Amino acid sequence: MAGVFEVEVDGVEHDHGLEHHDEPNQVKIIGHTEPPWWMKVEHARMHAKHKGHEAMHAEMVLILIVTLVVAQLVLVQWKQRHPKSYNLVTLFQMWVVPLYFTTKLHWWRFLTTWFIFSVITAYISYRATRKPLACTTPRLVYKWFLLLYKISYATGIVGYSVVMFTLFGINLIFRIKPEDAMDFGVSLLFYGLYYGVLGRDFAEMCADFMASTVGYYSASGMPTKHLSDNICAVCGQPILVDVSEEGIIENTYRLSCNHVFHEFCIRGWCIVGKKQMCPYCKEKVDLKRMFSNPWERPHVMYGQLLDWLRYLVAWQPVIIGFVQGINYVLGLE
Numbered sequence: 001m002a003g004v005f006e007v008e009v010d011g012v013e014h015d016h017g018l019e020h021h022d023e024p025n026q027v028k029i030i031g032h033t034e035p036p037w038w039m040k041v042e043h044a045r046m047h048a049k050h051k052g053h054e055a056m057h058a059e060m061v062l063i064l065i066v067t068l069v070v071a072q073l074v075l076v077q078w079k080q081r082h083p084k085s086y087n088l089v090t091l092f093q094m095w096v097v098p099l100y101f102t103t104k105l106h107w108w109r110f111l112t113t114w115f116i117f118s119v120i121t122a123y124i125s126y127r128a129t130r131k132p133l134a135c136t137t138p139r140l141v142y143k144w145f146l147l148l149y150k151i152s153y154a155t156g157i158v159g160y161s162v163v164m165f166t167l168f169g170i171n172l173i174f175r176i177k178p179e180d181a182m183d184f185g186v187s188l189l190f191y192g193l194y195y196g197v198l199g200r201d202f203a204e205m206c207a208d209f210m211a212s213t214v215g216y217y218s219a220s221g222m223p224t225k226h227l228s229d230n231i232c233a234v235c236g237q238p239i240l241v242d243v244s245e246e247g248i249i250e251n252t253y254r255l256s257c258n259h260v261f262h263e264f265c266i267r268g269w270c271i272v273g274k275k276q277m278c279p280y281c282k283e284k285v286d287l288k289r290m291f292s293n294p295w296e297r298p299h300v301m302y303g304q305l306l307d308w309l310r311y312l313v314a315w316q317p318v319i320i321g322f323v324q325g326i327n328y329v330l331g332l333e
Contacts, residue, residue: 060332064323071319075311091201093314098194101317110191117195120144121202128206138210138235142264145203152199156192159185197310207269210234233280234265257283 079086095118102110124144127137162185165171171181230239239262241247243254250263257278261269270276276285 056332060327063326063332067319067323067326071315071322075315087201087204090310090314091198091205093318094198094201094310097314097317113191113195117148117198121199125202125206129209133210139237139262139264141203141206141210142234142267142269145199145206146264146267148195148199149203152192152196154192155188156196159188159190159192161185162188193309194313197313201310229260232262232265233259233278234261234269237262255283255285257281 075086098110099114102114121144124141127134128141130137162181166178166181166185169178171178231237232239239252239260241250241252243252243260245252247263252260253263253266254260255266255278257280259278259280261279269279270285277283278285
């Protein structure tokens with residue numbers, strides 16, 4: 001079979017070939033190549049298969065929007081009416097959902113840190129839920145979660161900084177590939193935000209158990225014990241450093257209600273445990289007034305960011321899975 005093709009150059013057709021034969025498999029290139037007949041058949045089949053999918057895609061988008069709105073309303077009502085069950089279910093999903101995806105993707109570094117975090121936090125939570133409560137447990141609990149909070153905060157800041165430096169090309173100064181720098185920054189940001197959210201939820205749960213066990217705080221708002229002037233209402237231990245003195249390890253804070261607390265205890269209670277009230281009299285605590293140092297205020301803002309990310313990490317995958325289930329039942333692709 002002779003190979004024949006025609007090419008049009010400057011308006012003149014040039015014949016390249018020994019003979020002219022009008023064969024069905026002959027391909028002529030005049031400005032562009034005509035697709036073979038089998039490609040046209042496949043193209044027609046694809047259009048026939050996907051005919052009407054524009055309406056189907058619009059229906060899928062509508063289902064997604066409606067499901068997101070309804071789910072948000074249900075979650076808000078659930079949180080307002082039954083906050084305890086909502087927090088427990090959210091905490092369980094925060095702990096399990098990322099584990100499923102990281103195991104599936106074989107992210108062994110995350111699985112290692114998750115295992116270490118789970119073992120230590122399980123031990124701390126076990127100590128916090130024992131009755132009678134050991135006198136050293138409250139400080140141990142608050143120190144651990146405060147340390148975890150600061151580590152996650154610093155990790156998230158470093159990760160965010162690396163991402164921004166990569167976007168501005170600063171990584172090239174150190175001869176680091178952009179994809180490597182971006183992967184490193186996003187990984188640190190993920191670690192910081194995830195463990196920050198998970199640590200706050202566990203801290204709040206332990207704070208509730210310990211407050212009821214110590215006995216100064218109750219759900220009705222009436223203290224069950226009398227608080228002495230030199231006793232911390234969070235841990236029940238004596239105050240050794242005066243409010244006006246500078247402590248070697250930690251200072252002593254006095255709230256507007258005149259109740260005094262250890263620094264680690266009140267920080268853990270208000271910031272980590274999200275209890276913005278006095279543990280003894282339930283008076284509202286002004287965090288900006290109590291922590292006058294401007295470097296402390298970003299921690300409060302960071303806590304609000306973690307509250308928003310809790311919904312994104314814990315509930316968003318569940319909602320998306322529910323939407324996919326609806327699409328599967330309705331036969332939408």
